[in-house]
Amino acid sequence: MNGIHDMGGMHGFGPIPREANEPVFHAGWERRMFAIALATFARRIFNVDEFRRAIEQIPPADYLRSSYYERWMRAFIALLQEKNIASAEEIESASRQALGGGAAGPLSAPRTTAATPPAAIGAARPRAHRRVPARFKPGDRVIARNLNSEHHTRLPRYARGRRGVIRRDWGVFILPDSHAHGGAIDLCHCYSVEFDSRELWGDEHPAGESVLLDLWEPYLESAAAKRGAASASGKRRTTKPAVGRRRLAKP
Amino acid sequence: MNGIHDMGGMHGFGPIPREANEPVFHAGWERRMFAIALATFARRIFNVDEFRRAIEQIPPADYLRSSYYERWMRAFIALLQEKNIASAEEIESASRQALGGGAAGPLSAPRTTAATPPAAIGAARPRAHRRVPARFKPGDRVIARNLNSEHHTRLPRYARGRRGVIRRDWGVFILPDSHAHGGAIDLCHCYSVEFDSRELWGDEHPAGESVLLDLWEPYLESAAAKRGAASASGKRRTTKPAVGRRRLAKP
Amino acid sequence: MSDHDHRDHNEPESGPALRVKAIESLLVEKGLVDPAALDAIVDHYENKVGPRIGARVVARAWIDPRFRRRLLADAVAAIAELGIPSGPEGEHLMVVENTPEVHNLIVCTLCSCYPWPVLGLPPTWYKSFAYRSRAVSDPRGVLREFGVELDPGVEIRVWDSSAELRYMVLPLRPAGTEKLSEGELAGLVTRDAMIGTAVVKYPPDTAARAAERD
Amino acid sequence: MSDHDHRDHNEPESGPALRVKAIESLLVEKGLVDPAALDAIVDHYENKVGPRIGARVVARAWIDPRFRRRLLADAVAAIAELGIPSGPEGEHLMVVENTPEVHNLIVCTLCSCYPWPVLGLPPTWYKSFAYRSRAVSDPRGVLREFGVELDPGVEIRVWDSSAELRYMVLPLRPAGTEKLSEGELAGLVTRDAMIGTAVVKYPPDTAARAAERD
Numbered sequence: 001m002n003g004i005h006d007m008g009g010m011h012g013f014g015p016i017p018r019e020a021n022e023p024v025f026h027a028g029w030e031r032r033m034f035a036i037a038l039a040t041f042a043r044r045i046f047n048v049d050e051f052r053r054a055i056e057q058i059p060p061a062d063y064l065r066s067s068y069y070e071r072w073m074r075a076f077i078a079l080l081q082e083k084n085i086a087s088a089e090e091i092e093s094a095s096r097q098a099l100g101g102g103a104a105g106p107l108s109a110p111r112t113t114a115a116t117p118p119a120a121i122g123a124a125r126p127r128a129h130r131r132v133p134a135r136f137k138p139g140d141r142v143i144a145r146n147l148n149s150e151h152h153t154r155l156p157r158y159a160r161g162r163r164g165v166i167r168r169d170w171g172v173f174i175l176p177d178s179h180a181h182g183g184a185i186d187l188c189h190c191y192s193v194e195f196d197s198r199e200l201w202g203d204e205h206p207a208g209e210s211v212l213l214d215l216w217e218p219y220l221e222s223a224a225a226k227r228g229a230a231s232a233s234g235k236r237r238t239t240k241p242a243v244g245r246r247r248l249a250k251p
Numbered sequence: 252m253n254g255i256h257d258m259g260g261m262h263g264f265g266p267i268p269r270e271a272n273e274p275v276f277h278a279g280w281e282r283r284m285f286a287i288a289l290a291t292f293a294r295r296i297f298n299v300d301e302f303r304r305a306i307e308q309i310p311p312a313d314y315l316r317s318s319y320y321e322r323w324m325r326a327f328i329a330l331l332q333e334k335n336i337a338s339a340e341e342i343e344s345a346s347r348q349a350l351g352g353g354a355a356g357p358l359s360a361p362r363t364t365a366a367t368p369p370a371a372i373g374a375a376r377p378r379a380h381r382r383v384p385a386r387f388k389p390g391d392r393v394i395a396r397n398l399n400s401e402h403h404t405r406l407p408r409y410a411r412g413r414r415g416v417i418r419r420d421w422g423v424f425i426l427p428d429s430h431a432h433g434g435a436i437d438l439c440h441c442y443s444v445e446f447d448s449r450e451l452w453g454d455e456h457p458a459g460e461s462v463l464l465d466l467w468e469p470y471l472e473s474a475a476a477k478r479g480a481a482s483a484s485g486k487r488r489t490t491k492p493a494v495g496r497r498r499l500a501k502p
Numbered sequence: 503m504s505d506h507d508h509r510d511h512n513e514p515e516s517g518p519a520l521r522v523k524a525i526e527s528l529l530v531e532k533g534l535v536d537p538a539a540l541d542a543i544v545d546h547y548e549n550k551v552g553p554r555i556g557a558r559v560v561a562r563a564w565i566d567p568r569f570r571r572r573l574l575a576d577a578v579a580a581i582a583e584l585g586i587p588s589g590p591e592g593e594h595l596m597v598v599e600n601t602p603e604v605h606n607l608i609v610c611t612l613c614s615c616y617p618w619p620v621l622g623l624p625p626t627w628y629k630s631f632a633y634r635s636r637a638v639s640d641p642r643g644v645l646r647e648f649g650v651e652l653d654p655g656v657e658i659r660v661w662d663s664s665a666e667l668r669y670m671v672l673p674l675r676p677a678g679t680e681k682l683s684e685g686e687l688a689g690l691v692t693r694d695a696m697i698g699t700a701v702v703k704y705p706p707d708t709a710a711r712a713a714e715r716d
Numbered sequence: 717m718s719d720h721d722h723r724d725h726n727e728p729e730s731g732p733a734l735r736v737k738a739i740e741s742l743l744v745e746k747g748l749v750d751p752a753a754l755d756a757i758v759d760h761y762e763n764k765v766g767p768r769i770g771a772r773v774v775a776r777a778w779i780d781p782r783f784r785r786r787l788l789a790d791a792v793a794a795i796a797e798l799g800i801p802s803g804p805e806g807e808h809l810m811v812v813e814n815t816p817e818v819h820n821l822i823v824c825t826l827c828s829c830y831p832w833p834v835l836g837l838p839p840t841w842y843k844s845f846a847y848r849s850r851a852v853s854d855p856r857g858v859l860r861e862f863g864v865e866l867d868p869g870v871e872i873r874v875w876d877s878s879a880e881l882r883y884m885v886l887p888l889r890p891a892g893t894e895k896l897s898e899g900e901l902a903g904l905v906t907r908d909a910m911i912g913t914a915v916v917k918y919p920p921d922t923a924a925r926a927a928e929r930d
Binding site: 007018040052064068080208209210213 | 732733734735736737738739740741742743746748749750753754755757758761762766804808825826827828836837839840841843844845846847848849850852853855856858861862868869870871872873874875876877878879880881
């Protein structure tokens with residue numbers, strides 16, 4: 001998705017806001033929202049890619065005027081509904097009850113509890129140990145594909161179509177693109193890819209800078225193969241890879 | 252400037268809002284704002300490129316939550332101050348006076364009037380008739396340069412680094428990039444350049460679509476020259492062209 | 503002409519309304535704008551220009567092949583023949599012709615450039631972020647949203663108005679309109695058809711009335 | 717542990733506060749979360765993790781070259797040696813080393829990925845649109861804003877955390893710190909130095925105090 005969240009290289013956001021002696025949270029509700037999200041990841045009600053996707057689907061004007069944990073809250077509420085955990089009416093009704101001085105605690109006694117050590121709670125997306133053949137190796141020259149899917153992706157716009165070099169093969173991980181839309185487990189190698197900043201930002205950019213991105217294999221094509229394809233004629237590919245379907249499936 | 256205004260190819264803005272029997276203006280102040288801006292262009296207090304630049308400099312969150320004429324208003328107020336036409340205090344004071352039921356008319360008798368036929372009022376930026384040599388001709392293959400200046404530009408991000416074909420030479424026009432920052436008159440050819448949509452949006456984009464952009468000569472390089480440069484080694488250019496200075500001069 | 507006779511005096515004084523009133527007062531005081539000139543500008547754009555002008559141009563191009571050729575070659579000169587003045591955002595007008603093989607669509611992704619002298623000021627949807635963002639990357643999706651389903655074989659050309667050129671689409675003349683007058687033809691042409699988000703239709707009931715009249 | 721003892725009970729009930737309270741009530745009612753578990757999570761991130769952990773790691777790497785090599789080769793295993801547990805956003809930790817020739821900078825342009833187990837939760841500036849947008853395209857400008865002026869000959873590597881890897885910078889050890897203890901060294905290491913927006917300094921007054929003590 002070419003969304004507002006994909007900010008690398010944008011101008012106009014002004015100076016970086018720094019706060020001396022900043023607390024970990026700025027309000028009680030931020031603490032709770034953070035903890036609720038983590039506890040929910042542990043319950044596997046939705047995965048972290050779905051959560052990121054839901055944040056990215058916040059309308060751009062709302063995204064920009066919301067604080068970080070407000071975006072978590074908006075995405076979380078959207079996912080509760082999407083996953084049929086709670087309806088909009090239930091959330092409305094619970095909000096009214098909270099407004100009426102309702103308890104911060106449960107509306108009624110909890111049906112179960114789920115105490116998990118905090119340090120073990122999280123996105124829970126380990127490196128996969130299944131053996132998957134790797135298409136690239138360190139030193140290979142690659143081009144980040146120009147993918148413009150409406151789906152979630154972790155290939156930022158600023159790298160698309162740009163040439164880089166594989167620095168490291170991190171191993172096999174779940175591809176976020178499909179995992180964010182229905183939870184499919186597509187296992188692919190993920191690589192550290194270095195891009196010269198002049199390749200990213202143009203010949204007038206100062207030399208001596210690079211950006212390293214961690215990119216899943218389907219985001220990449222071989223620079224050598226691309227050169228061959230470009231010198232061959234016209235139409236290039238007939239089969240579709242796992243990423244980059246342009247249109248979202250209607251729910 | 253890689254600003255929020257550069258929206259081509261973004262996702263997430265939802266359905267296109269259509270209004271049946273839409274009026275030309277939706278409020279009296281929109282009428283006045285429109286007319287004031289046009290009348291001011293005619294007085295050459297600032298040029299249309301400066302006006303666009305001022306709109307693009309609206310902070311992104313404000314840009315997105317403002318209506319079209321609210322953006323005009325914000326930019327206009329910024330330019331009145333930049334051009335020393337009115338100070339922030341003067342504008343504040345006049346706003347307070349307007350709030351107190353002050354007249355919609357002048358605070359005091361106007362010092363001059365400037366009646367100009369409406370149809371003659373506008374950006375007033377004709378095609379220049381000075382002869383400037385053209386670097387490209389219809390049929391030439393070009394690459395839109397990957398420029399990422401913080402200055403105003405009319406080269407959208409989605410075309411940068413992409414290959415196109417010159418379809419037409421429109422003649423010589425003022426380059427907006429420098430004109431928007433101080434009013435320099437750089438005269439350059441402007442071309443109609445056609446980009447295949449698969450070049451812009453990737454191999455998975457359906458065939459049979461193209462986008463035509465009108466691009467000034469400094470935005471373009473010859474695809475043939477680029478190929479030569481790429482096969483040569485390392486460092487490419489030592490002289491700087493008229494566009495693309497990365498950093499804004501401090502005022 | 504009296505001051506501001508086109509303003510809605512009964513609308514609430516919102517933030518922008520106050521600000522704009524303040525700006526106008528300041529600029530009038532400084533002798534930089536004349537309220538009467540502002541009235542004339544508003545009157546021009548609210549009442550004198552609009553899509554009916556473009557529709558006249560389209561109808562003439564449909565019935566006069568030589569005018570059509572001149573229009574496509576030099577739109578500013580051709581519309582001047584019809585007594586239509588040029589003006590801001592129309593000094594460099596280009597008319598792009600739809601054919602059975604090619605459909606044209608106009609957008610301005612960076613702001614909202616639009617051919618004022620022939621179409622008036624743009625509708626809100628043309629200025630919307632949704633249209634500006636999607637017209638270049640998903641024109642078929644945009645067209646579907648407008649109810650236009652093109653044959654997949656039709657090529658789409660999107661004109662992103664990034665410089666001084668302003669574009670107007672010359673739509674396809676609908677079948678069955680051979681006997682219509684120039685004025686009747688102009689009556690069929692919609693603003694959206696001249697932007698490229700609609701095709702011109704000759705509705706059966708209109709056709710039936712025309713046939714009856716014959 | 718009592719319910720919510722880390723909440724500020726005197727803060728106004730803003731929109732988000734109400735909504736989050738409602739969400740918590742609903743999820744507790746549905747048996748999906750346990751308020752005590754939430755308290756434990758908050759306590760962990762508010763009180764138990766933070767940049768002091770990363771600083772310990774850095775100080776150890778400065779004084780123990782073999783640990784440094786293990787840290788750069790496999791950060792998760794190396795920090796486990798120090799008894800530091802891994803955890804969310806740290807399962808795949810990579811430590812990148814500053815040298816006199818190379819300066820590293822960490823960002824997440826797409827959201828705000830950050831190495832929680834070693835640095836705690838990120839500061840607001842790290843999550844800001846300004847930092848996310850500019851760190852990749854203007855790292856020297858960002859560093860200047862943080863008061864860091866690198867020699868133009870120093871190469872900058874920006875690590876954009878786009879996948880599962882989380883990054884921490886191993887900053888340069890400042891000169892003149894040869895006699896400091898591991899704990900004193902850790903005391904010099906700031907959060908920003910481990911993100912790459914600061915360099916570690918050994919302020920003259922600290923140095924003077926140390927010299928006095930010797």
